[in-house]
Amino acid sequence: MKRRVVLLGPPGAGKGTQAARLATRLGVQHVSTGDLFRWHISQDTSWGKKAREYLERGLLVPDEITVAMVAEKLKEDGFVLDGFPRNLAQARALEDILASHGKELDAALLLEVPEETVVERLSGRRVCARCGRNYHLKFQPPAGERCSCGGEVYQREDDREEVVRRRLRVYREETAPLVGFYESRGKLWRVDGVGDPEEVSARIWAVLSLDPL
Numbered sequence: 001m002k003r004r005v006v007l008l009g010p011p012g013a014g015k016g017t018q019a020a021r022l023a024t025r026l027g028v029q030h031v032s033t034g035d036l037f038r039w040h041i042s043q044d045t046s047w048g049k050k051a052r053e054y055l056e057r058g059l060l061v062p063d064e065i066t067v068a069m070v071a072e073k074l075k076e077d078g079f080v081l082d083g084f085p086r087n088l089a090q091a092r093a094l095e096d097i098l099a100s101h102g103k104e105l106d107a108a109l110l111l112e113v114p115e116e117t118v119v120e121r122l123s124g125r126r127v128c129a130r131c132g133r134n135y136h137l138k139f140q141p142p143a144g145e146r147c148s149c150g151g152e153v154y155q156r157e158d159d160r161e162e163v164v165r166r167r168l169r170v171y172r173e174e175t176a177p178l179v180g181f182y183e184s185r186g187k188l189w190r191v192d193g194v195g196d197p198e199e200v201s202a203r204i205w206a207v208l209s210l211d212p213l
């Protein structure tokens with residue numbers, strides 16, 4: 001069974017939701033670099049201090065910080081990586097980290113979603129400050145102003161439309177080349193990311209030869 005998986009795709013493709021489900025299904029850790037950075041920022045750690053400005057502006061945090069943070073997590077084997085790697089240098093660093101443990105990546109899944117869908121998903125997205133649950137103003141609004149856990153629901157600074165456009169540009173320029181990188185290694189699988197989350201999960205189970213739920 002595949003136990004070392006990367007999820008690729010533009011911001012708003014649904015990587016977070018699908019990575020969490022897949023990790024549960026495979027019994028491995030879900031490693032989201034975006035969530036890790038947001039945690040470090042909320043705790044005001046030294047990595048958080050360095051990363052804050054990049055997140056607010058929708059730019060990539062420098063590789064040395066990001067790779068060090070991920071390497072720490074990958075000491076434990078088995079993972080679904082979400083939001084990493086995001087450029088070729090990070091993809092090579094991931095290979096090196098895994099090789100140093102005598103392992104290699106099993107699969108890179110590309111969640112394909114058209115750009116306009118992504119802008120609509122992200123600009124309407126709201127997140128619970130307490131439990132991290134995602135809502136959408138149009139498709140899945142929170143009941144009242146609050147999350148079901150009681151936490152406050154807010155808009156991520158980088159989900160504002162102009163920042164979303166910049167994140168998409170960064171994706172096209174820096175992350176999209178990873179598709180060719182994993183294709184040339186015979187590790188790339190494409191998954192249609194349009195549709196409700198259950199449908200998309202079912203496509204992922206099929207690609208990974210997991211039984212349907």
Ligand code: AMP
Pocket residue numbers: 011033034035037054055056058059060061062066082083084085086090158167
């Ligand atoms: P995400 O939640 O995956 O959309 O990530 C939010 C932000 O965190 C990005 O816009 C970047 O500023 C930063 N970030 C997340 N993952 C990475 C990465 N692999 N490399 C550099 N920056 C990252």
